Amino acid sequence: xxxxxxxxxxxxxxxxxxxxxxxxxxxxxxxxxxxxxxxxxxxxxxxxxxxxxxxxxxxxxxxxxxxxxxxxxxxxxxxxxxxxxxxxxxxxxxxxxxxxxxxxxxxxxxxxxxxxxxxxxxxxxxxxxxxxxxxxxxxxxxxxxxxxxxxxxxxxxxxxxxxxxxxxxxxxxxxxxxxxxxxxxxxxxxxxxxxxxxxxxxxxxxxxxxxxxxxxxxxxxxxxxxxxxxxxxxxxxxxxxxxxxxxxxxxxxxxxx
Amino acid sequence: xxxxxxxxxxxxxxxxxxxxxxxxxxxxxxxxxxxxxxxxxxxxxxxxxxxxxxxxxxxxxxxxxxxxxxxxxxxxxxxxxxxxxxxxxxxxxxxxxxxxxxxxxxxxxxxxxxxxxxxxxxxxxxxxxxxxxxxxxxxxxxxxxxxxxxxxxxxxxxxxxxxxxxxxxxxxxxxxxxxxxxxxxxxxxxxxxxxxxxxxxxxxxxxxxxxxxxxxxxxxxxxxxxxxxxxxxxxxxxxxxxxxxxxxxxxxxxxxxxxxxxxxxxxxxxxxxxxxxxxxxxxxxxxxxxxxxxxxxxxxxxx
Numbered sequence: 001x002x003x004x005x006x007x008x009x010x011x012x013x014x015x016x017x018x019x020x021x022x023x024x025x026x027x028x029x030x031x032x033x034x035x036x037x038x039x040x041x042x043x044x045x046x047x048x049x050x051x052x053x054x055x056x057x058x059x060x061x062x063x064x065x066x067x068x069x070x071x072x073x074x075x076x077x078x079x080x081x082x083x084x085x086x087x088x089x090x091x092x093x094x095x096x097x098x099x100x101x102x103x104x105x106x107x108x109x110x111x112x113x114x115x116x117x118x119x120x121x122x123x124x125x126x127x128x129x130x131x132x133x134x135x136x137x138x139x140x141x142x143x144x145x146x147x148x149x150x151x152x153x154x155x156x157x158x159x160x161x162x163x164x165x166x167x168x169x170x171x172x173x174x175x176x177x178x179x180x181x182x183x184x185x186x187x188x189x190x191x192x193x194x195x196x197x198x199x200x201x202x203x204x205x206x207x208x209x210x211x212x213x214x215x216x217x218x219x220x221x222x223x224x225x226x227x228x229x230x231x232x233x234x235x236x237x238x239x240x241x242x243x244x245x246x247x248x249x250x251x252x253x254x255x256x257x
Numbered sequence: 258x259x260x261x262x263x264x265x266x267x268x269x270x271x272x273x274x275x276x277x278x279x280x281x282x283x284x285x286x287x288x289x290x291x292x293x294x295x296x297x298x299x300x301x302x303x304x305x306x307x308x309x310x311x312x313x314x315x316x317x318x319x320x321x322x323x324x325x326x327x328x329x330x331x332x333x334x335x336x337x338x339x340x341x342x343x344x345x346x347x348x349x350x351x352x353x354x355x356x357x358x359x360x361x362x363x364x365x366x367x368x369x370x371x372x373x374x375x376x377x378x379x380x381x382x383x384x385x386x387x388x389x390x391x392x393x394x395x396x397x398x399x400x401x402x403x404x405x406x407x408x409x410x411x412x413x414x415x416x417x418x419x420x421x422x423x424x425x426x427x428x429x430x431x432x433x434x435x436x437x438x439x440x441x442x443x444x445x446x447x448x449x450x451x452x453x454x455x456x457x458x459x460x461x462x463x464x465x466x467x468x469x470x471x472x473x474x475x476x477x478x479x480x481x482x483x484x485x486x487x488x489x490x491x492x493x494x495x496x497x498x499x500x501x502x503x504x505x506x507x508x509x510x511x512x513x514x515x516x517x518x519x520x521x522x523x524x525x526x527x528x529x530x531x532x533x534x535x536x537x538x539x540x541x542x543x544x545x546x547x548x549x550x551x552x553x554x555x556x557x558x559x560x
Contacts, residue, residue: 002290004530041527046322046475046503049527092529217315219324220526222290224282226331227317231310239310245286 002095002222003028006088010065012081017146019117020081021057023067028093032059032066034124035098035192035213035249039221040068041090042079051092052076053218053244055192057120058127069120069149095221096248099125099190099211101132108187109135113175113201115193116142121213122192123150126157137161137184141197145169176200190249199257210252216243231256261539261551263297263518265495266443267380267418268352270297270518273508273551274536277499277522278303278356278382278422279328283342284349287529293349295533300446300520301342303358303384306367308334313466318455323474323501324523325453327467330358330387335368343375352379354420358387362410365397370414380417383408383442386424386449387471398424398449401436408440418443420497425477425484426452434488445488446497446520448481474523475501482514489515489556503531505538509546515556 007026015021028038039051058067072081083089099121104110110129114122119140126136136158142148145168154160162170163178171178175197191201192213201210219225223245232238235253261272275298276287283301284293293299311331318325332338346353355372359365369381385398385407397407404421412419421437423430425448434445450471455464463469481500489496498516502508503524511519524531539551548554 002529004528048319049322049324049474049523050319051527217317219317219326220286220529222286222529224286224529225280225317225326225526226282226311226328227314227326229311229314229316229331239308 001031002092003031004090004092007091009083009085009087009089011085012083014081015069016149018072019069019147019149020072021067021069022080022083023065024089024091025063025065026091027064028091029059029064029066030061032056032094033098034059034101034128035121036094036096037248038066038068038091038093039095039218040080041092042076044090048076048079050219051221052080053095053221055121055213056094057123059124069117071117092221096244097246099213099249101125101128103188103209103211104129104132104134105187107133109137109185111184111186111189112136112138113179113189113191113193113197114140115175115197116147118193118197118213118215119150122190123153125190126154130157137186139163139175139178139182141165141175141193142169174200176204179204195257202252202257211249212252212255213249214243214247214255218244220244260543260549261536263552265497265517268298268354270352272297272536272539273512273518274532274539275300275354275497275518275520276525276532277520278354278384280522280525283338284346287525288345288349290529291533293346294351295536296351297518298352298354298379299346300354300356300382301338301346302332303330303356303387304332304335304338304368304372305330305358306335306364308332308337315464315466316470318464318470320453320455320472320474321476323472323476324526325455325465325470325472326450327465327470329467335371339371339375343377347377353377354380354382356382356384356422357411358384362407365407366410366414369411369419373414373416378417380443381411381415381419382446383411383419383421386422386426395424395426398433399427401432404433405436405440408437408442412441420444420446422449423447423488424449425480430484431487431491434492438492438494442494444495444497445492446499447488448477448484448500451477451480473501475503477501478507482510485511485516486514486558490559503527505535505542508535508539509542509554512551512554513556513558515559517552517555
């Protein structure tokens with residue numbers, strides 16, 4: 001059920017260059033699932049006007065807290081990064097359909113692939129999968145060491161490999177370069193990151209089932225404004241999907257890449 | 258009689274608040290969030306004869322206190338709207354205003370003829386003002402002679418009153434308003450979006466794939482108020498006002514300028530619960546003004 005709530009900031013810190021980790025407390029947390037997102041209004045004024053869709057990195061239902069990790073790169077996220085402990089934030093959520101965790105076979109192994117600011121939702125997913133006894137192999141790509149994050153957190157969950165474009169952390173290059181070298185054995189993959197990465201993964205693992213989480217410029221976040229539509233492939237019976245309400249996670253092969 | 262009720266051609270409104278076309282889809286998304294029977298009416302997304310995918314993305318861009326959009330009239334087409342969308346809305350006690358769009362006159366006539374026969378469609382809103390399609394839409398809304406002829410053609414087939422949605426992208430909106438009134442329009446809805454553009458900081462190219470988009474949100478409200486004010490003086494048919502409405506105070510401002518009811522657009526994207534919130538706020542705002550019935554404030558700025 002989608003709700004609107006004024007959540008309370010309980011923690012906020014810069015964990016990498018311009019990358020912020022923000023923890024919010026509220027009732028909405030009880031309904032959250034991995035891969036879903038929240039739509040945040042960073043100001044109560046008309047400036048900026050629209051909400052910001054941000055993925056959920058960690059869900060702590062016991063404490064009633066959810067953590068989001070975002071890059072402060074525009075007017076909205078920069079304002080969000082100035083929020084202090086105790087501040088209230090207008091949150092709409094949880095929105096969208098998350099990762100289908102039941103798709104992972106019992107006792108199986110899954111590959112998690114993330115790129116840049118697409119990495120955060122994979123953390124909650126990894127926690128949930130590991131709690132179900134599913135092994136995770138985790139491969140994450142970043143531009144450079146300065147903007148990389150959560151290496152330790154992911155390492156406690158499973159095999160974790162970092163890749164940076166400039167080689168300042170882990171293998172130099174893209175996630176696919178490392179995957180070529182690693183040749184991991186797994187049953188299915190989940191991925192979130194830039195389109196070229198998702199496209200490369202679809203081509204890299206044509207035989208493996210996989211789920212991709214997409215990012216698109218959004219208006220309403222609930223499926224009404226038609227800002228975030230994507231064309232689908234011929235394999236589906238729909239002409240288009242809306243990333244916000246039909247996604248953001250889709251089985252591979254649904255969206256034209 | 259309720260203090261908030263308004264009577265308009267074809268429409269018995271419980272209150273003067275309705276979501277604007279294009280900002281509410283066909284109601285399904287919002288129907289999951291609250292009881293749509295609370296609304297005065299619903300202006301559904303523009304319907305064309307054929308299925309339309311709309312424009313390439315990006316289709317929206319934020320601007321100071323507003324946003325640009327170039328969705329491009331994406332809709333499932335007349336047949337599917339009649340079969341899937343309108344029946345869904347029948348479960349709610351709310352009149353539907355069907356937004357009708359097309360490329361040529363015959364398109365408008367065909368959609369109007371069929372959609373006006375749906376049991377819950379109580380009025381049509383002719384979309385002669387969409388700035389985001391290359392053909393049709395705004396070309397009908399910028400020439401008074403063509404606008405009048407289109408209204409006349411649609412009036413011949415429509416089973417319900419016809420409202421015409423005006424574009425602000427004209428030199429003299431009063432001239433167009435008078436033309437559609439002369440053509441037999443039962444009411445006017447105004448304003449559609451203002452054509453605008455935003456360029457990317459880095460590339461210098463338009464942010465929106467379509468190049469231009471329609472500007473909406475609080476930024477356009479003063480323009481809309483001015484236009485409603487002018488048109489109210491010039492025509493006898495009622496006006497449904499819109500353009501940046503975000504709260505009950507804005508509703509009072511539009512009605513004071515001459516609107517008989519008010520549509521809420523972009524604000525639904527910012528806060529999906531905004532319409533019921535405004536309906537709840539309105540009586541208190543009226544009390545503060547010493548007004549008993551909301552209809553008393555229609556056009557009060559002219560008295």
